[in-house]
Amino acid sequence: MTEKNTPFPSASLLGYPRIGRRRELKKAVEAYWAGTIDAAALDAAAKDIQLTIAKRLQVLGLTEAAAVPGTFSYYDQVLDTTAHLGAVPARFGKLLNAEGQLDLDGYFTLARGNKEQQPLEMTKWFDTNYHYLVPELGPETEFTLASTAKVDEFAYALANGIETRPYIVGPVTYLLLSKASDDAPAGFAPLSRLEDILPVYVRLLEKLAAAGAGWVQLDEPALVVDQDTPAAEIEAAVARAYEVLTAAATRPQILVSTPYGTLDNQLGTLAATNIDALHIDVFKGGVPSEAALAGLGNKTLVAGVVDGHNIWRNDLAASAAKLDALKGAAGRIAVSTSTSTQHVPHDVVEETQLPEQLRSWLAFSDQKAVEVKTLASYLADPASAKAAIDEATAVIASRATAEGVRRADVRARTEALTAADFTRAEYGVRAAAQEEALHLPPLPTTTIGSFPQTSEIRSARARNTKGELSDEQYQQLMKDEIKRVVDLQEELGYDVLVHGEPERNDMVQYFAENLEGFDVTVHGWVQSYGSRCTRPSILWGDVTRSAPITVEWAKYAQSLTSKPMKGMLTGPVTVLAWSFVRDDQPLAETANQVGLALRDEIADLEAAGIKVIQVDEPALRELLPLRKADHADYLKWSVDSFRLATAGAKDATQIHTHLCYSEFGVIIDAIDGLDADVTSIEAARSRMEVVHDLESHGFGRGVGPGVYDIHSPRVPGEQEVTELLSTAVKHVPSRQLWVNPDCGLKTRATPRPKSPCATWSRQPGRSARNCWKPRSS
Numbered sequence: 001m002t003e004k005n006t007p008f009p010s011a012s013l014l015g016y017p018r019i020g021r022r023r024e025l026k027k028a029v030e031a032y033w034a035g036t037i038d039a040a041a042l043d044a045a046a047k048d049i050q051l052t053i054a055k056r057l058q059v060l061g062l063t064e065a066a067a068v069p070g071t072f073s074y075y076d077q078v079l080d081t082t083a084h085l086g087a088v089p090a091r092f093g094k095l096l097n098a099e100g101q102l103d104l105d106g107y108f109t110l111a112r113g114n115k116e117q118q119p120l121e122m123t124k125w126f127d128t129n130y131h132y133l134v135p136e137l138g139p140e141t142e143f144t145l146a147s148t149a150k151v152d153e154f155a156y157a158l159a160n161g162i163e164t165r166p167y168i169v170g171p172v173t174y175l176l177l178s179k180a181s182d183d184a185p186a187g188f189a190p191l192s193r194l195e196d197i198l199p200v201y202v203r204l205l206e207k208l209a210a211a212g213a214g215w216v217q218l219d220e221p222a223l224v225v226d227q228d229t230p231a232a233e234i235e236a237a238v239a240r241a242y243e244v245l246t247a248a249a250t251r252p253q254i255l256v257s258t259p260y261g262t263l264d265n266q267l268g269t270l271a272a273t274n275i276d277a278l279h280i281d282v283f284k285g286g287v288p289s290e291a292a293l294a295g296l297g298n299k300t301l302v303a304g305v306v307d308g309h310n311i312w313r314n315d316l317a318a319s320a321a322k323l324d325a326l327k328g329a330a331g332r333i334a335v336s337t338s339t340s341t342q343h344v345p346h347d348v349v350e351e352t353q354l355p356e357q358l359r360s361w362l363a364f365s366d367q368k369a370v371e372v373k374t375l376a377s378y379l380a381d382p383a384s385a386k387a388a389i390d391e392a393t394a395v396i397a398s399r400a401t402a403e404g405v406r407r408a409d410v411r412a413r414t415e416a417l418t419a420a421d422f423t424r425a426e427y428g429v430r431a432a433a434q435e436e437a438l439h440l441p442p443l444p445t446t447t448i449g450s451f452p453q454t455s456e457i458r459s460a461r462a463r464n465t466k467g468e469l470s471d472e473q474y475q476q477l478m479k480d481e482i483k484r485v486v487d488l489q490e491e492l493g494y495d496v497l498v499h500g501e502p503e504r505n506d507m508v509q510y511f512a513e514n515l516e517g518f519d520v521t522v523h524g525w526v527q528s529y530g531s532r533c534t535r536p537s538i539l540w541g542d543v544t545r546s547a548p549i550t551v552e553w554a555k556y557a558q559s560l561t562s563k564p565m566k567g568m569l570t571g572p573v574t575v576l577a578w579s580f581v582r583d584d585q586p587l588a589e590t591a592n593q594v595g596l597a598l599r600d601e602i603a604d605l606e607a608a609g610i611k612v613i614q615v616d617e618p619a620l621r622e623l624l625p626l627r628k629a630d631h632a633d634y635l636k637w638s639v640d641s642f643r644l645a646t647a648g649a650k651d652a653t654q655i656h657t658h659l660c661y662s663e664f665g666v667i668i669d670a671i672d673g674l675d676a677d678v679t680s681i682e683a684a685r686s687r688m689e690v691v692h693d694l695e696s697h698g699f700g701r702g703v704g705p706g707v708y709d710i711h712s713p714r715v716p717g718e719q720e721v722t723e724l725l726s727t728a729v730k731h732v733p734s735r736q737l738w739v740n741p742d743c744g745l746k747t748r749a750t751p752r753p754k755s756p757c758a759t760w761s762r763q764p765g766r767s768a769r770n771c772w773k774p775r776s777s
């Protein structure tokens with residue numbers, strides 16, 4: 001029974017960045033980990049961030065009760081839910097304190113591991129570049145309300161005059177995102193624990209109600225994904241979960257949110273429950289049919305019309321039309337974002353270095369709050385929003401015709417493409433030509449590209465940007481570093497060398513800075529995981545390459561050795577996945593433009609004498625759509641863009657690709673379709689699991705399953721590496737096998753020994769969390 005009956009706010013955001021406008025939370029949390037501030041100081045910093053966000057959103061117009069989302073998190077929203085459920089895996093021993101609570105140190109232990117235990121596994125949050133910590137559940141996991149952080153945060157804001165809307169991951173999504181703990185019996189499904197977690201949710205709802213919360217938000221995005229669990233089972237779980245939660249003795253009103261896609265059948269299931277409001281993603285999913293909406297009855301429908309996941313200014317006229325189409329579908333319509341805006345930066349206004357016109361096309365979190373407010377006022381009184389809608393329409397029109405957005409030269413090239421542009425000679429012909437050109441030994445050794453980005457390298461780049469170091473001085477320092485890593489690889493006896501990528505701040509941003517059609521932000525940090533943030537580039541126009549990008553570096557590196565030096569490029573899909581990409585044309589078109597720019601770069605690398613070229617596509621799996629029906633189309637264009645980039649290479653040029661994830665099976669056809677001569681993949685962590693996929697697929701070209709997990713500070717011994725290789729040769733013909741680590745070494749600790757190889761294996765290393773993605777800060 002709900003305590004309060006306040007209406008759902010007419011305008012709200014589903015979530016907001018919590019890392020702080022100047023990454024204050026990142027700094028505070030890292031300082032706490034480093035021991036330079038204490039728990040009280042961290043708490044004060046966190047409170048300050050929460051209140052600053054709440055006040056800011058009020059200034060932007062989200063003034064109604066419960067309009068400000070309570071989405072603060074010290075590390076991760078799924079981990080927060082784990083903490084509230086007390087779902088600590090048994091392998092961590094007794095982490096709850098005497099009061100049965102998981103304190104902040106316990107919470108961070110789950111996130112970062114300790115001496116004995118690896119942290120919880122981390123994986124991608126839906127189709128975003130945010131990563132959450134995967135709950136580990138077994139039949140024995142005990143659930144208890146082991147945290148009241150959400151209640152305390154709510155109470156703190158309320159004491160400061162702002163009624164927020166606490167947020168937590170909903171029970172069905174929580175269980176669908178969980179994995180079976182290692183000691184669970186075969187076939188154990190976390191969803192089977194539904195009845196056991198619901199009472200804890202109920203207790204939390206009661207506490208929130210007692211603290212005065214009018215609304216709570218339960219996030220159920222797993223319902224927009226095609227799951228392996230049968231749909232009927234999920235429907236039954238949804239029905240049961242919300243039957244129990246809505247029957248709580250006292251509770252806030254419940255909003256269930258379903259960001260990132262379309263609900264399909266689950267819309268009806270949720271509509272049939274007693275929840276008070278349902279959010280749907282109208283931006284990505286579109287307006288559901290009248291029949292689908294029919295069951296909503298008196299509920300409030302929260303229409304996610306403003307994109308929370310990308311940075312483009314909203315087409316307010318189109319959104320207004322969607323709202324019109326929804327009118328009458330429910331008791332009431334309220335306006336929100338499609339997803340939390342945790343995926344976009346804070347405020348466009350801060351990017352003063354961006355061209356004025358480009359800035360006018362953008363909406364970061366703060367601008368989105370205003371858009372939502374405008375659309376809410378449109379619903380109340382269409383005339384009140386007319387000026388803003390007209391302005392948005394005019395700006396969007398100006399974008400369509402602005403210089404650089406559509407370039408005739410680029411369009412002419414993509415339109416003229418034929419099948420031949422995507423196809424190389426038969427692999428057998430290529431392999432023979434490459435053998436002749438490269439004379440590689442059996443089981444050739446190589447690394448994935450980057451060497452540690454030392455603090456010297458970072459500081460040189462910063463000084464160069466500030467003008468304290470001339471371009472010549474900077475380049476000389478990078479050359480020194482290249483020589484150092486080339487010499488090291490010679491000394492260690494590698495067969496195919498890399499230059500170490502010291503000149504690249506980030507494997508995508510580096511290309512964005514050197515291609516036309518991109519711009520980069522200064523403050524546009526978004527949380528990738530925990531305290532790690534990335535600063536995606538903005539891909540706004542037609543992409544072209546005005547000059548060679550990597551050629552001089554590659555040429556210099558090759559001049560230092562008689563062994564083959566790999567040219568190193570980032571593939572089209574990864575460039576798209578790790579940037580904010582234009583939304584005014586199909587991704588396929590944009591990917592082909594990047595593909596053509598890379599094709600030109602490859603031709604120039606070949607002309608400069610480079611015989612092996614690696615095109616990294618670590619994000620190929622990442623962009624895979626959430627609905628199976630969309631897979632084929634995605635895999636077609638993504639593979640094509642890679643082939644377009646590489647198919648101009650000579651037969652004798654060996655094309656490598658690198659993919660760093662191990663769940664390989666589902667896209668193995670696509671990986672084969674890339675037609676790379678050599679593919680390096682992550683395999684050490686999963687103990688060579690992928691070789692079974694390779695074997696059953698009959699993968700016929702070169703392949704380097706990683707033998708060294710660079711994400712862990714552990715240094716494997718010779719025997720371990722030998723064992724992994726022995727497993728590999730049992731399943732993959734040895735003439736196809738390469739020997740390499742799982743990924744680049746960019747974020748590994750910096751070796752500073754006199755003789756590098758002597759102490760190479762004694763580096764302290766960092767936690768796995770700190771190096772999972774190289775492109776973060």
Ligand code: MET
Pocket residue numbers: 448449450507568616618658660743744745746773774
């Ligand atoms: C995330 S994949 C990284 C590939 C890149 N060539 C590197 O070695 O860092």
Ligand SMILES: [Zn+2]
Pocket residue numbers: 448618658659660742743744
């Ligand atoms: Zn990698």
